[in-house]
Amino acid sequence: MHRRLFLQGGMAAGVASTGSFSGLFSVPAIADVAKRSNKKCILLWLCGAPSQFETWDPKPGTETGGPFGAISTNVPGTNVSSLMPRCATIMDKLAVIRSMKTQPGEHFQGIDVLTRGDKPRPPFTRPILGSVIAEQLGQLDSPVPQFVLLDPCPEGNEFKQFKAGNWAGWLGAEYGPVRAGGDYSIPNINRLEEVSEVDHADREALRQFLSQKYENDQRSDAAASHNAAFNRVKGLMSCAPLFDLNRLPEADRQRYGAGAFAQHALQARHLIENGSTFVMVANGMQWDNHVFQHEMHQMLVPELDNVLYQLIQDLEQREMLQDTLVIAMGEFGRTPWLNEARGRDHYPNAWSMAMAGGGIAGGVVHGATDDLGFEVIDGKVDNRNLFATIFKALGVDPYQEYDLPGLPTFRRVEEKAEPILEILV
Amino acid sequence: MLDVMEKIELKRIKEFDLPSGVLAAAASADGGQVVVGCMQGVYLLDLASGQYELLNRHESYVSSVAWCGDHTVVSAGYDGVVCWFDVEKRLVTRRQQVHKFWSWDMALSPDRTRLASVTGQYLAGGYKYEPQIEQEPSLRVLSAETGDLIRSLPHVPSVQAVAISPDSRFVAAGNLMGEVRIYDMDNGELVTKWTTADFTSWGIIKSHSYLGGIFSMRFSPSGDHLLLAGMGPMRDPMAGNGKQLWQRWGWMGESPSLLDQTHAGEAGEGLMEVLAVHADASHFLMGGRLRGGDWNAALFDHASGNRVASLKTGYRVTDAEYFGDGKQLLLAGAKGQPKKKKDGKFNDFGRVEIYEF
Numbered sequence: 001m002h003r004r005l006f007l008q009g010g011m012a013a014g015v016a017s018t019g020s021f022s023g024l025f026s027v028p029a030i031a032d033v034a035k036r037s038n039k040k041c042i043l044l045w046l047c048g049a050p051s052q053f054e055t056w057d058p059k060p061g062t063e064t065g066g067p068f069g070a071i072s073t074n075v076p077g078t079n080v081s082s083l084m085p086r087c088a089t090i091m092d093k094l095a096v097i098r099s100m101k102t103q104p105g106e107h108f109q110g111i112d113v114l115t116r117g118d119k120p121r122p123p124f125t126r127p128i129l130g131s132v133i134a135e136q137l138g139q140l141d142s143p144v145p146q147f148v149l150l151d152p153c154p155e156g157n158e159f160k161q162f163k164a165g166n167w168a169g170w171l172g173a174e175y176g177p178v179r180a181g182g183d184y185s186i187p188n189i190n191r192l193e194e195v196s197e198v199d200h201a202d203r204e205a206l207r208q209f210l211s212q213k214y215e216n217d218q219r220s221d222a223a224a225s226h227n228a229a230f231n232r233v234k235g236l237m238s239c240a241p242l243f244d245l246n247r248l249p250e251a252d253r254q255r256y257g258a259g260a261f262a263q264h265a266l267q268a269r270h271l272i273e274n275g276s277t278f279v280m281v282a283n284g285m286q287w288d289n290h291v292f293q294h295e296m297h298q299m300l301v302p303e304l305d306n307v308l309y310q311l312i313q314d315l316e317q318r319e320m321l322q323d324t325l326v327i328a329m330g331e332f333g334r335t336p337w338l339n340e341a342r343g344r345d346h347y348p349n350a351w352s353m354a355m356a357g358g359g360i361a362g363g364v365v366h367g368a369t370d371d372l373g374f375e376v377i378d379g380k381v382d383n384r385n386l387f388a389t390i391f392k393a394l395g396v397d398p399y400q401e402y403d404l405p406g407l408p409t410f411r412r413v414e415e416k417a418e419p420i421l422e423i424l425v
Numbered sequence: 426m427l428d429v430m431e432k433i434e435l436k437r438i439k440e441f442d443l444p445s446g447v448l449a450a451a452a453s454a455d456g457g458q459v460v461v462g463c464m465q466g467v468y469l470l471d472l473a474s475g476q477y478e479l480l481n482r483h484e485s486y487v488s489s490v491a492w493c494g495d496h497t498v499v500s501a502g503y504d505g506v507v508c509w510f511d512v513e514k515r516l517v518t519r520r521q522q523v524h525k526f527w528s529w530d531m532a533l534s535p536d537r538t539r540l541a542s543v544t545g546q547y548l549a550g551g552y553k554y555e556p557q558i559e560q561e562p563s564l565r566v567l568s569a570e571t572g573d574l575i576r577s578l579p580h581v582p583s584v585q586a587v588a589i590s591p592d593s594r595f596v597a598a599g600n601l602m603g604e605v606r607i608y609d610m611d612n613g614e615l616v617t618k619w620t621t622a623d624f625t626s627w628g629i630i631k632s633h634s635y636l637g638g639i640f641s642m643r644f645s646p647s648g649d650h651l652l653l654a655g656m657g658p659m660r661d662p663m664a665g666n667g668k669q670l671w672q673r674w675g676w677m678g679e680s681p682s683l684l685d686q687t688h689a690g691e692a693g694e695g696l697m698e699v700l701a702v703h704a705d706a707s708h709f710l711m712g713g714r715l716r717g718g719d720w721n722a723a724l725f726d727h728a729s730g731n732r733v734a735s736l737k738t739g740y741r742v743t744d745a746e747y748f749g750d751g752k753q754l755l756l757a758g759a760k761g762q763p764k765k766k767k768d769g770k771f772n773d774f775g776r777v778e779i780y781e782f
Contacts, residue, residue: 048631048663063445063465063762063771067485067503067527155630157661182633258557259549260633286632291665291696295583296636299547299554337762338446340741341665341696341714374765 039137039358039394040320042268043129043280044307044328047111047159048288049351051334051344054081054297055304056352057098057369064336064372067294075363083301086309087354092363093312093321094356095423099367099376102332102348102383107158107285110331110348116169117387118414123407125169128177129390130278132412135175136396137277143238144275145178150264152182153284170402177280180243181264242274243267256310257303261286265307269314272324287330290343304328312356325358325393336373350376353386355423359393364423384417392419432733433708433724435754435780441475443468443775446759449490449500450777452748459755460498460512462487462744463775467500469512470777481510481517489531489542493569501528501542507567521572523565529585530641533569534593539610540567541589541596545582547635553627554634556582556601564598566610576613580606588642588651597651597676599639601625605653607676619681621672624655626662636662640698640713645727646706649677650684654697654711666694669718671711673730685730693718701745701754708733712742712756722756724782740776754780 051066053059058070058081070079073091080088080096087094103119104110113119116126127135130147138146149163156163168176195203241247245263248270256266261283268279289296308328315321333351334344350369356362367379391398391412398419402410449462461468466482467490483502493499496513505524510517524544531542542565550557563580564587567573578598586599595616597607603625606618626637641654650673657668669692673685694717702709712722720735722742742758760774 061484067464069484153631153633157631257549258551259554260552262549263552284628284630284632285663286628286634288631288663290663292636292662295547296632296634298583299549299634302546303549335764337764340759340761341716342741342759343665 038323039325040272040276040323041130041133041278041325041327041358041390041394042265042272042311043278044265044304044326045115045280045282046287046304046328046330047156047282048107048285049110049330049332049334049346050287050300050304051289051293051297052098052350052352052369053334053336053344053373054083054294054301056080056096056354057373058082059371059373062372064374066338068297075365078363078365081301083298084305086305090309090312093316094308094354094362095360095364095366096352096354097366097379097381097386097420097423098352098369099379099381100333100348100351100353100386101376101380102351105332105346105348107288107331107346108162110346111159111162113383114329114331114386117383117412121408121410124410125166126410127169127171127175128167129387130177130280131168131171131175132391132396133278133394135171137394138175139275139277142275144242144271145239146277147175147177148268148271148276148279149177149179149282150181150267150279151179151282151284152260152264153282153286154182156282156284157288159282159285181267181281182260239274242271257306259283259303262303262307265311269311273318273320289334290339290345291341293334293338293343295342308354308356315357321357323358325360325390326356327353327390328355329353350374355390355393359395359425361423361425366420366422379420379422381420382417384413384415385420388413388417388419389424392424432726433782435724435734435736435782437778438753438781439472439475439779441470441477441777442773443470443477443777444771444773445775446743446762447757447775447777448486448488448743448759450744450746450755450757451490451492451498452746452755453492454495456749456753459757459777460490460492460500461757461775461777462490462500462502464759467498467508467510469498472779480512480515481508483508485527488528491531491533491540493533493537493540499531499533499540499569501531503527505544507531507540507542507572509572519572521567523567523574525561529583530587532587532589532596534589534610535591536593538569538593539575539589540569541565541587541598541610542567543580543584543587543598545580545584545600547583547601549634556635558582563600564596564606564608566596576608576610578606578608578613578615580604583638586639586642586653588644590644591646591648595644595648597642597644599642599653601635601638603638605639605642605651605674605676605681607651617676617681619674619676621653621674621683623657623670623672623686624653626656626659626667628660628662630661631663637667637696640696641700641711643700643702643709645673645702646704649675651676652700652702652709654700654713656694656696656713664716665696665714666716667696668692669695669697669711669713669721671697671700671709671725688730688732691723691732693720695721699742699745701747702727703747704751710745710747710754712736712738712745712758714741734782736780738776738778752781754782756780 134147485503562577697713715721
């Protein structure tokens, strides 16, 4: 295989691969410390891009503010949209960035940059945040998938296109996500009833012996990849109940809310509790409200509000919040102006997102926009600043270099972009 | 731009720009003034001079306006408030919190004795985002004179359109899921209900949730038919490209029946959010947004359902009314909001137009 294709992870799509450079790139001492730190992350991926006006940066009574009001929070002087009454009561646990300013204005490019941390730089494909965290902080010997994508909507226009691409990049497909949720129930995950547990174990032992022997004798990458895939499936089989929504406590399911996004956010908590390192929850591209902006946000924002509230409360009660970073964001924001279809369009110039837990200080609002929300006027944050902050919060070196002979030097976060110190613990 | 069909000629005789998007408008009895509900407040527009004046503000967008008497304007808003304003005294005479959530739509009975206002927040009630049951009564009937609450009636949120029958006795309310309920306002009894799936989308492409529903409804002058308007189902509701759709239902028989709907070849794409019925039952108007096709407001022959005139207004039509003894037509709406200020202010993006036919 051509080296370029190999580096882009072309070999790895959809199948676990041992063609990973993680051993080459990682610094074992740092990685070991990070793994012992037990840090984890839940990314609530608000794909399509929510409106900052109807969430974290309300401008009530202005020409651009929209029809919803603002409410005070338990942090004096900080208001959020009236659609977020629950988060208003735990604002002291949240860090809000109101000054995101990024470049891409289209979904695919926005998703790419805000999930990988930077724009493409061929020939490398930069790994997605979940892959980096799984590789740096995950437990490779765990049967529980370290990076899980829960997304019940199989479609999603540009997000669908993105989902079909290479997520793990140069790390190799073993750090790609296990995808589940909704239409993506994992098929054939359960042992057949006619095969006893002992018989099943015997068959697997024989398969493993023969294929390992072949891999060793022939020095076969293909056999190694095959073995990695089997190991992954074996792990999935052992933790199948974790992926069954119906096994989650009914009271918890009601608390989180009935919608697919809420149910899978609860499942994310469950996976994190049981050994996953990074869980990303999405639901298609439901926030892309070019039409019916307010009619959709009246439903979507309260669901997000409740999910964030329940998740943060649950993690705190389980004494997991200080080690679990919760991120809620999309790929950009929405325009201050309404279009003729009563929608808001894409707006990367000034938008908001929120984080809580693992390494992040609560009760902080970083940055500001002008009175009408057109421009960032204080504390500009771009994708590099954001990823430096996330990595710092999780105890991962943001500036680790990747060097290969004859190829440009890469850093986990380029240009030594500064983290937002104000929101780090 | 005016596009004239063969049967009725529409001629624009007046046009006005207003500072913010217009969501509702109603002409005074003498036809000299129009009260206008905008995103930023309630305005009084003098049709002769073109001058307008801010009368009153709500805490949010103004969704409906009506003349409750010769000198009294009543408005409802997304703040859930219904407000009475004395135009002569330039004074708010009553301000009443009727809903916790928006007033999506308000109707005044023809005898001017009752007001009906509908509300309801769409919240996720099921895995596929079926709407939750109502958090408050979705339909409130008030005394138009005193504001006293007469009826609180149930429905399934969000209830987006309301109409009162010509005899001022029945109230019809339509929701996101295409469910229509008709109540007898005299006793609060549910007279009939039915659901049409033709106005509601469940997102397949971008989102697994519901969108659309019934956005306008009007009784026929005889009262036995109910017109509904909205947009046909879409695979991607975010595209807003559903069929421009009206339906006419007979509701008085044993079971409600669909009598007619937008004829094949006569509709483009876009949300239709307003209906107006001519008093002599000759025709009705449906208007809204143009997403695809060649019109966004059109007249339809009441008997045959055929389109008899059409307009491409260049803005989203949000309200319409026949006035001036039925010889004039008022259209109101909103253009896209300007993207930046010019000389310290945004350009006007509200619109009122008067047509003769």
